[in-house]
Amino acid sequence: xxxxxxxxxxxxxxxxxxxxxxxDADLAATARVLRDAAAVxxxxxxxxxxxxALEQARPVPVAPxxxxxxxxxxxxxxxxxxxxxxxxxxxxxxxxxxxxxQARALAALGGRxxxxxxxxxxRPGPGAGFPVSVRTGWVDPAGGRQRWTQTVGGTVVTxxxxxxxxxxxxxxxxxxxxxxxxxxxLASGCAEGVDPIAFYRHALLAAGPxxxxxxxxRGRRVYRVSLPVERLADSTRIVQVATLDAATFRxxxxxxxxxxxxxxxxxFATIAVRSVLPIDAADLSPGTLDLELPPGTPTTQLAAPGxxxxxxxxxxxxxxxxxxxxxxxxxxxxxxxGSRANDIAVLRYTGGTAVRIRYGRITVWTYSRVVPPPxxxxxxxxxxxxxxxxxxxxxGTRGGxxxxxRTIPGGTVAVSTPGNADAFTALTVxxxx
Amino acid sequence: MEGDDHAGFQxxxxxxxxxxxxxxxxxxxxxxxxxxxxxxxxxxxxxxxxAAWRGVPRLRYxxxxxxxxxxxxxxxxxxxxxxxxxxxxxxxxxMSGPPVADVADALADRxxxxxxxxxxPADQQLAVHLRLVEGYSFAEVGRLMGKxxxxxxxxxxxxxxxxxxxxxxxxxxxxx
Numbered sequence: 231x232x233x234x235x236x237x238x239x240x241x242x243x244x245x246x247x248x249x250x251x252x253x254d255a256d257l258a259a260t261a262r263v264l265r266d267a268a269a270v271x272x273x274x275x276x277x278x279x280x281x282x283a284l285e286q287a288r289p290v291p292v293a294p295x296x297x298x299x300x301x302x303x304x305x306x307x308x309x310x311x312x313x314x315x316x317x318x319x320x321x322x323x324x325x326x327x328x329x330x331x332q333a334r335a336l337a338a339l340g341g342r343x344x345x346x347x348x349x350x351x352x353r354p355g356p357g358a359g360f361p362v363s364v365r366t367g368w369v370d371p372a373g374g375r376q377r378w379t380q381t382v383g384g385t386v387v388t389x390x391x392x393x394x395x396x397x398x399x400x401x402x403x404x405x406x407x408x409x410x411x412x413x414x415x416l417a418s419g420c421a422e423g424v425d426p427i428a429f430y431r432h433a434l435l436a437a438g439p440x441x442x443x444x445x446x447x448r449g450r451r452v453y454r455v456s457l458p459v460e461r462l463a464d465s466t467r468i469v470q471v472a473t474l475d476a477a478t479f480r481x482x483x484x485x486x487x488x489x490x491x492x493x494x495x496x497x498f499a500t501i502a503v504r505s506v507l508p509i510d511a512a513d514l515s516p517g518t519l520d521l522e523l524p525p526g527t528p529t530t531q532l533a534a535p536g537x538x539x540x541x542x543x544x545x546x547x548x549x550x551x552x553x554x555x556x557x558x559x560x561x562x563x564x565x566x567x568g569s570r571a572n573d574i575a576v577l578r579y580t581g582g583t584a585v586r587i588r589y590g591r592i593t594v595w596t597y598s599r600v601v602p603p604p605x606x607x608x609x610x611x612x613x614x615x616x617x618x619x620x621x622x623x624x625x626g627t628r629g630g631x632x633x634x635x636r637t638i639p640g641g642t643v644a645v646s647t648p649g650n651a652d653a654f655t656a657l658t659v660x661x662x663x
Numbered sequence: 664m665e666g667d668d669h670a671g672f673q674x675x676x677x678x679x680x681x682x683x684x685x686x687x688x689x690x691x692x693x694x695x696x697x698x699x700x701x702x703x704x705x706x707x708x709x710x711x712x713x714a715a716w717r718g719v720p721r722l723r724y725x726x727x728x729x730x731x732x733x734x735x736x737x738x739x740x741x742x743x744x745x746x747x748x749x750x751x752x753x754x755x756x757x758m759s760g761p762p763v764a765d766v767a768d769a770l771a772d773r774x775x776x777x778x779x780x781x782x783x784p785a786d787q788q789l790a791v792h793l794r795l796v797e798g799y800s801f802a803e804v805g806r807l808m809g810k811x812x813x814x815x816x817x818x819x820x821x822x823x824x825x826x827x828x829x830x831x832x833x834x835x836x837x838x839x
Contacts, residue, residue: 240816243823244801247794260823267780267826268795271696275688284683287709287716445706471702487700494745494781495699591834648834 286446331453331474332440338479339431340508345370345519348378348427349504363387368519369428370511375519376425387621391521392425398521401621406637407529426501430484433457433470444476451476459486480506530598530641541603542578549574549663552585558662559585559596560643566592566659567652577602587663591648594660598641605633605644622657636660675729676719683712686730690737693792697741699781707744711737731807734793738785779829783822790818 231239242250242257247265252258340346346369353362367378367390376392389400397410434440440455447454452473459468471485484501523529552559552574561571569590577584582600586593595602622636634653635644645656675682690711694704714736719729780788786808793804794815801812808815830836 236817236820237813240813240820243820244816247819260820260827263776263826263830264791264795264819264823267776267791270776271692271780271792271796273692273695273701275691280684280687283687283705283709284680287683287712447702485700485702490782492745492782494697495703496778496781497700652834 282448328441328443329453330439330441331455331479332434332437334479335440335455335472335474335481336431336434338474338508339427339434339506340371342372343511344508345373345511345514346427347505347507347509348425350426351502351504352426353500353502354498365425367425368514369425369431370519371428371431373511373519376428377519377521378425389521391519392428398523400521400523400527401637403621404637405524405527406639407523407527408637408642409529426484427481427503427506429459430457430470430472430481433459447473450482452482453479528639530637540580542580545576545578547574547576552587553663555585559587559594560638560660561587561594561663562589562592562645562656562660565589566656579603592652592656593646594656595644595646596638596641597644605635605646622654624653669724672722672724672729676722679712679716679719682715682719682729682733686733687712689797690733692796693734693789694737694741696780696788696792696796697738697785698744699777703744707737707740710740714740727806727809731809734789734807738789742785775830775833775835776826779826782829783825787818787822787825790815791822794819 239257242253243260246252246257246261252261347367348369349364349366351362351364363380363382365378365380367376369376374392374394376390378390379386380388380390386402389402391398398407399410400407434457437455437457440457442453442455444451444453446452453476454471454473457470457472459470467489469487469489471487472481473483473485474480475482481503483503485497486499486501487495487497489495547555549571555576559574564571566589569592571587571589573586573588575586577586579600579602582598584595584597584600584602586595586602588594595605622634624632624634626632632653633644633646634657635642636657643660645653645660647653647656687708691701691704691708694707694711695701698704698707711733715729715733718736719732722729722732780791783791789808790804793799793807794801799807801815804815805812810818
């Protein structure tokens with residue numbers, strides 16, 4: 231396209247954005263995406279927020295000097311003022327005082343022989359809108375145990391126990407349980423198998439000295455610290471940005487952020503800490519840190535982690551052969567999003583098998599004891615939502631896609647998609663072959 | 664646009680509170696899109712206005728409103744904040760994948776759009792912000808950015824194309 235054509239295209243787009251009818255579908259689509267992007271970026275600040283920010287930002291007025299002072303008087307006054315200023319202000323001229331908050335933040339999470347009663351609200355980041363979930367439970371750092379209940383809209387979606395790294399996850403909706411020797415064996419990784427406060431504590435321990443200064447936020451004195459979580463293959467980093475109460479050093483809010491290689495950040499989950507209450511372990515009722523599964527609960531034992539899962543073989547099968555497999559693989563029907571189910575394979579790994587059905591760039595996996603390596607997730611908070619009488623979990627994979635998974639009798643069905651779209655829809659329509 | 668003549672410019676120089684009330688929200692919105700965090704945006708916006716209080720009285724009128732200068736300061740401070748983030752030491756630990764995405768198509772689209780918007784070049788992002796988020800005319804966008812209206816239209820066109828490409832890379836089809 232020549233420069234003149236480009237200018238004309240820009241002028242026509244400007245006219246469409248001003249309300250003119252688009253001349254063609256391409257122009258209309260470009261205008262649409264710009265309007266949608268603007269809608270995402272648009273939000274309002276309340277008058278109270280603006281006034282509060284103004285109070286914080288408003289400079290202190292400086293008294294005007296008196297013009298009628300004689301030169302000698304002015305010099306003398308200036309000297310006196312200067313001397314007073316030096317005496318009074320010098321200790322504070324370095325601005326806000328940085329303090330190391332690491333030790334006090336750790337101390338605020340309890341000491342020897344104490345467990346933490348925790349209650350957290352997990353909210354999506356800007357642009358998202360999945361249901362808010364609430365986690366309540368207990369973390370026993372010394373005893374290596376965590377036990378929590380996760381609810382969405384008042385419905386219990388999971389009961390979880392972590393005992394020295396071994397994760398037991400019970401799904402009340404389906405009455406099934408998954409046991410993994412470590413959170414790493416769960417497809418969605420340690421975000422699912424570790425409580426956010428426990429994760430925060432771990433990051434604090436690893437962080438070393440954290441020098442920062444107090445600031446005022448919504449009328450409250452707080453410290454804010456950034457705790458690294460991990461660096462991804464593409465130089466993207468995941469950090470926790472924790473806001474601590476300056477008086478108690480307890481966490482008020484933990485934001486999970488992704489920092490791109492270009493330094494830009496995206497908050498994908500915010501954990502509002504409703505309470506962190508250290509209490510003596512001896513005062514805890516017996517059984518508080520246990521999870522007793524109902525008798526007869528169908529349980530899937532995931533393959534032990536730490537042992538590399540190797541692909542031993544791939545066998546392509548026909549649709550008829552796939553139907554004969556036990557247990558039945560799940561699928562999305564003959565076609566999904568315009569693509570046929572055209573590549574059905576049984577993959578044999580050390581520790582178990584999985585069935586893979588491809589629909590173009592969308593893949594459906596059915597597995598039980600071993601999580602296929604392409605599904606292994608990042609250690610970021612997964613999203614858990616009620617779905618069709620069960621629970622669906624969503625997480626990012628190491629390969630750059632999105633996976634939605636749900637527990638099925640005898641195992642798990644997972645749908646992996648290259649981007650953000652389709653995983654939710656696919657998981658609502660996936661069914662036994 | 665407030666303060667778009669010499670008298671308005673002088674009023675803005677004299678009344679910090681009015682300047683703040685008039686433009687704080689839009690500077691926060693702009694910074695939130697650049698930085699990907701409303702908290703960080705509020706922090707940096709406060710610094711922008713402290714800088715404004717110090718610097719605005721010394722500004723000379725050159726035919727552009729004080730708001731143009733506020734946006735320039737905000738853009739520079741956003742760049743500084745982004746560079747600062749790049750310098751934060753992060754230990755290399757586990758290799759894994761991208762952020763968790765949204766669960767429904769529409770929400771996923773919003774998430775992808777938000778990311779794509781944040782990745783636009785700074786001048787395209789500012790042009791989109793001024794024209795479509797804040798609703799300034801292209802003539803006003805041109806005055807604020809110190810460019811011609813046509814140049815700003817070109818920036819918005821390129822931004823629109825880049826946004827579409829970014830969404831299509833994520834498998835999101837953009838229809839009219």
